[in-house]
Amino acid sequence: MALEAQIERVGAQFGQTPCIVLSDRPTDEEALAAFAAGVRGYCNTHAAAQLLIQIASVVLQGGLWIGEPLMQRLISATSRIQATSGRIGAGLDTWSQNLTEREKEVALTIARGSSNKEIAKALGITERTVKAHVGSILDKLQVRDRLQLSLIVNGRASEAG
16 A cells, blocks of 8 residues: 555544654655655654654654655755855844854754764864754754754745744
8 A cells, every 4th residue: 555545544543643654664755755645754663762752752742753864855955946046144144143153154054954974074073062053053043953944044934934
């Protein structure tokens, strides 16, 4: 049975209960199809228990769990769209006014689609330090995730709703 049909059956049985899809061989295409069908989370069947708890927590709080590979793909796409219109970093004085210079650098690098490992290498800092900066940036800007941050940095937050 197709994934969309399975999700529809579950939705018919459980109504508005948030649904998370676990896949033995997760792919971005399957994830996109699952989200289009209304699921709130998507991950590998073999994810560690601690990660499953984190996913459930995010979904129960109204968020989406899309996984890092798909998140990076979405952020990169957002970055490419903005680069063609020349908007990356536009309005830097507004979104970044409460960030330190290093946090601004990290935020701009995230908005270009870089992973924590890539940011650490580019800025000559540890991944742990990058994670600390990311947490601080998300907190200061009151956003949930890297995608929301990317939309703000790339100047599209008001369009995203």
